[in-house]
Amino acid sequence: xxxxxxxxxxxxxxxxxxxxxxxxxxxxxxxxxxxxxxxxxxxxxxxxxxxxxxxxxxxxxxxxxxxxxxxxxxxxxxxxxxxxxxxxxxxxxxxxxxxxxxxxxxxxxxxxxxxxxxxxxxxxxxxxxxxxxxxxxxxxxxxxxxxxxxxxxxxxxxxxxxxxxxxxxxxxxxxxxxxxxxxxxxxxxxxxxxxxxxxxxxxxxxxxxxxxxxxxxxxxxxxxxxxxxxxxxxxxxxxxxxxxxxxxxxxxxxxxxxxxxxxxxxxxxxxxxxxxxxxxxxxxxxxxxxxxxxxxxxxxxxxxxxxxxxxxxxxxxxxxxxxxxxxxxxxxxxxxxxxxxxxxxxxxxxxxxxxxxxxxxxxxxxxxxxxxxxxxxxxxxxxxxxxxxxxxxxxxxxxxxxxxxxxxxxxxxxxxxxxxxxxxxxxxxxxxxxx
Numbered sequence: 001x002x003x004x005x006x007x008x009x010x011x012x013x014x015x016x017x018x019x020x021x022x023x024x025x026x027x028x029x030x031x032x033x034x035x036x037x038x039x040x041x042x043x044x045x046x047x048x049x050x051x052x053x054x055x056x057x058x059x060x061x062x063x064x065x066x067x068x069x070x071x072x073x074x075x076x077x078x079x080x081x082x083x084x085x086x087x088x089x090x091x092x093x094x095x096x097x098x099x100x101x102x103x104x105x106x107x108x109x110x111x112x113x114x115x116x117x118x119x120x121x122x123x124x125x126x127x128x129x130x131x132x133x134x135x136x137x138x139x140x141x142x143x144x145x146x147x148x149x150x151x152x153x154x155x156x157x158x159x160x161x162x163x164x165x166x167x168x169x170x171x172x173x174x175x176x177x178x179x180x181x182x183x184x185x186x187x188x189x190x191x192x193x194x195x196x197x198x199x200x201x202x203x204x205x206x207x208x209x210x211x212x213x214x215x216x217x218x219x220x221x222x223x224x225x226x227x228x229x230x231x232x233x234x235x236x237x238x239x240x241x242x243x244x245x246x247x248x249x250x251x252x253x254x255x256x257x258x259x260x261x262x263x264x265x266x267x268x269x270x271x272x273x274x275x276x277x278x279x280x281x282x283x284x285x286x287x288x289x290x291x292x293x294x295x296x297x298x299x300x301x302x303x304x305x306x307x308x309x310x311x312x313x314x315x316x317x318x319x320x321x322x323x324x325x326x327x328x329x330x331x332x333x334x335x336x337x338x339x340x341x342x343x344x345x346x347x348x349x350x351x352x353x354x355x356x357x358x359x360x361x362x363x364x365x366x367x368x369x370x371x372x373x374x375x376x377x378x379x380x381x382x383x384x385x386x387x388x389x390x391x392x393x394x395x396x397x398x399x400x401x402x403x404x405x406x407x408x409x410x411x412x413x414x415x416x417x418x419x420x421x422x423x424x425x426x427x428x429x430x431x432x433x434x435x
Contacts (some may be wrong), residue, residue: 002031002034005024005028005031006031006035008024008035009024010022010033010044012056013045013048013051013053013056013060014047015053016051016052016053016055016056018055018056022059025063032063032064036064036066036067036070039070040073041072041073043067043072043078044231045060045061045067045068045070046070046072046078046081046294048060048078049078049079049081049082049087049090050081050085050093052085052087053089053092054087056089057078057082057094059137061093061094063390065097065098068094068097068098068101069098069101071104071106074106074107075105076106077101077104077112078090078094078105079094079095079102080106080110080111082094082112082124083113083115083116083121083352084112084115084116084118084119085111085119086116086119086121086123086124087124088123088127091124091127092127095127095128097133102131102132102135103132103134103138105138105140108140108141109138109139109140109141110140111135111138112128113125113128113129113138113146114146114149116128116140117149117150117153117155117158117159117162118149118150118153118155118158119153119155120153120158121158122156122157122158122161123152125161125162126160127164133165136162137171137396142176142177143175143176144176145174145176145182146162146433147159147162147163147171147172147174147182148174148176148180148182148185150162150182151186151189151191154189154191154194156191156194158195158271159182159194159197160197163201169202169203172198172203172204173204175208177211177435178210179209179210179212181208181216182194182196182198182204183198183199183205183208183216184210184214184219186198186216187216187219187223187232187236188219188223188225190226190229190232192231192232192235195236199235199236199238199239206239206240206241207240207241207247209240209244209247213244215241215242215243215244215247216236217233217236217237217241217242217243217412218243218244220232220233220236221243229278260333271412295362295365297348298350298362298365298366298369299346299347301369302343302344302346302350302372303343303347303367304346305339305342305372305373305376306343306344306347308376309336309337309339309340309343309376312376312379313337313340316329316332316336317387327384328382328386332382332383332386335375335376335378335379336375336379338371338372339371339372339373339375339376339379340371342368342371342372342375346365346369346372363419367415370411370414370415374407374408374411377404381400383415384396385397402427
């Protein structure tokens with residue numbers, strides 16, 4: 001008979017039927033006590049809290065508040081379940097009956113506040129933090145904080161609320177057992193919205209090191225490439241982000257390398273780092289970034305030029321094959337071949353690298369690109385002359401001659417300006433380096 005009543009109680013909890021619940025209690029006044037002793041998987045309060053039956057939950061905890069601290073087979077209390085599902089009224093009722101259950105943890109050391117944060121239940125979070133603020137400071141397995149969980153599950157609103165409410169510099173920079181801060185994690189998970197919020201609105205240590213000695217910028221470079229990488233890299237660099245290899249060049253004082261105890265804070269230069277060192281390091285980093293962007297651009301242009309030259313070599317304009325245009329064909333072939341070889345040379349040199357200073361390397365590549373483009377322009381000129389009717393060739397010739405003169409003038413000015421800039425920047429960097 002008792003087993004039958006217990007089964008009916010679970011059915012009532014599943015349906016949220018308070019009337020049947022009261023009838024069962026009337027039939028057996030010890031029914032709740034028996035369930036409290038005999039249950040093996042979960043209690044009826046777990047069922048009602050999971051399904052959002054507010055009235056049933058309130059009636060049950062009014063009669064037997066001890067159920068609020070009971071755990072199911074996974075170590076979850078009814079408050080865990082209601083918090084994860086976002087049932088604010090049930091959460092309030094459970095907290096009113098037993099506020100300390102907010103600190104109860106499951107097998108993974110997660111309390112109800114952790115689950116609410118992971119699921120993005122912002123309204124529930126507000127209630128839990130209000131009743132037991134210290135629940136937000138409890139670490140889970142692997143030393144992760146509630147902020148780590150927010151980042152891993154992509155819950156930006158939960159993260160923002162907790163940071164604003166807690167207003168704690170230390171927890172923002174807290175590390176898990178692998179030395180990962182929430183900024184490291186946000187970069188690893190490519191959470192661009194969270195990254196920008198942390199850099200703009202908190203005192204997150206943009207150059208903090210994890211257990212492997214990596215900064216957030218290092219984590220980005222070692223992760224799988226994605227569309228968000230450029231935006232993330234720019235945000236980190238704008239906030240003073242550096243690579244660990246760059247930080248190692250700095251010396252906080254005589255007799256020791258850079259350590260985790262002297263981190264760089266976003267938008268701030270460390271007090272024990274001289275302005276000259278920081279300026280030099282930032283300049284070096286920007287120089288490296290400029291080199292990478294320029295190299296990528298050259299690779300794209302060279303690949304395009306090589307493709308065009310290859311196609312032009314295989315399918316020259318039909319008029320060039322005629323006997324009367326043999327001289328034109330020789331010029332066409334020479335210009336197109338120069339363009340093709342120059343483009344392929346750029347691709348080869350970018351792949352294998354050269355032992356030049358980086359800006360000199362880029363200068364050389366740029367000159368070769370100009371040669372390829374100029375040769376391709378000559379190919380276009382010859383093709384146009386051959387395909388133009390004789391009656392209009394005079395006009396076309398004059399237009400092309402004028403265009404060539406202008407083109408060569410522009411190329412000469414750009415080459416001169418590029419060379420002067422190269423010399424000045426190299427001299428300035430060398431002077432700064434030896435000061």
